[in-house]
Amino acid sequence: MSDEDPANVADADLPEDVDAPEDVEPETMDSEVEEAAKTVPRGVPLRVEGLRKEFGGITAVDGATFEVEAGSLTGLIGPNGAGKSTTFNCITGVHRADGGEVYFRGEDVTGLRPHTIAQRGLVRTFQIARQLGEMTVLENVMLAPGGQSGESIARSVLPGTRGGVVAEERALRDRAWETLEFFELDHLATEYAGNLSGGQRKLLELARAMMTDPDVLLLDEPFAGVNPTLEEKLLDQLHELREQGLTFLLVEHDMDLIMENCEHVIVMHQGRVLDEGPPEQIRNSEEVIEAYLGGEV
Numbered sequence: 001m002s003d004e005d006p007a008n009v010a011d012a013d014l015p016e017d018v019d020a021p022e023d024v025e026p027e028t029m030d031s032e033v034e035e036a037a038k039t040v041p042r043g044v045p046l047r048v049e050g051l052r053k054e055f056g057g058i059t060a061v062d063g064a065t066f067e068v069e070a071g072s073l074t075g076l077i078g079p080n081g082a083g084k085s086t087t088f089n090c091i092t093g094v095h096r097a098d099g100g101e102v103y104f105r106g107e108d109v110t111g112l113r114p115h116t117i118a119q120r121g122l123v124r125t126f127q128i129a130r131q132l133g134e135m136t137v138l139e140n141v142m143l144a145p146g147g148q149s150g151e152s153i154a155r156s157v158l159p160g161t162r163g164g165v166v167a168e169e170r171a172l173r174d175r176a177w178e179t180l181e182f183f184e185l186d187h188l189a190t191e192y193a194g195n196l197s198g199g200q201r202k203l204l205e206l207a208r209a210m211m212t213d214p215d216v217l218l219l220d221e222p223f224a225g226v227n228p229t230l231e232e233k234l235l236d237q238l239h240e241l242r243e244q245g246l247t248f249l250l251v252e253h254d255m256d257l258i259m260e261n262c263e264h265v266i267v268m269h270q271g272r273v274l275d276e277g278p279p280e281q282i283r284n285s286e287e288v289i290e291a292y293l294g295g296e297v
């Protein structure tokens with residue numbers, strides 16, 4: 001159904017910060033300050049409340065509630081089958097939740113379609129990289145959701161607008177190249193995505209996600225199958241992107257990696273949040289240790 005679509009079109013034209021931060025003096029809100037405000041994230045861009053998802057008789061997510069702070073690298077951990085990937089699926093509209101709400105930058109986005117949620121800046125990568133193997137790396141990046149230019153038929157056929165579309169396409173291509181360079185994939189631009197190694201696919205997955213200009217990026221095991229050198233590089237890139245204002249929620253089974261890189265860790269177990277806090281607290285949590293030793297791994 002297209003129930004949410006008219007709202008999207010209306011939303012798209014609204015200024016983002018209608019209720020601007022009250023702690024900023026009006027006279028200091030010149031464009032420079034506004035620009036800085038964009039790159040210094042505040043608040044809680046993502047809030048999940050009582051999220052529930054069932055598959056037949058299985059309750060995969062059973063009332064999960066948590067928040068992700070702006071500019072954080074937050075870890076989401078838990079034994080296999082704890083409901084982490086399903087939570088990501090519900091947050092990003094891949095699955096329709098059976099209960100609960102997802103708020104993104106204060107708006108209820110529960111039940112919106114994946115592309116709508118992605119357009120708003122809440123973007124995920126998949127545990128199993130999803131790329132079009134018969135397209136080149138560059139094409140994959142250029143065709144990332146939300147990255148396309150000239151997608152409106154009207155704009156491409158109306159007289160006088162064609163030049164604009166061509167310029168936009170060039171801009172998109174430039175941006176795709178920059179993104180490939182950032183992830184050091186530029187030397188593979190003309191390679192078919194299907195020929196990439198597992199680790200390179202993970203990088204491509206991230207590159208595609210970055211093309212959508214996310215505010216919050218949900219990463220589902222981005223390091224699985226990635227060699228240690230590449231993993232190190234990827235982590236550096238995540239930290240660099242975070243310094244630029246991005247917020248990350250990271251699912252990862254390597255506990256040490258989570259503990260060393262995340263300032264806040266959320267632990268899921270049997271579809272619920274079992275515990276959360278700074279790494280040192282989670283590392284010593286008896287509940288958490290028990291959940292991991294509980295034979296479900």
Ligand code: ADP
Pocket residue numbers: 055058059060078079080081082083084085086087
């Ligand atoms: P995690 O990512 O934490 O390992 P998942 O979210 O993948 O856990 O899975 C949680 C539970 O939901 C598991 O019992 C899994 O078998 C089940 N599950 C996940 N996706 C599906 C699906 N599409 N159909 C049926 N059951 C599913």
Ligand code: MG
Pocket residue numbers: 084085086127
């Ligand atoms: Mg999973």
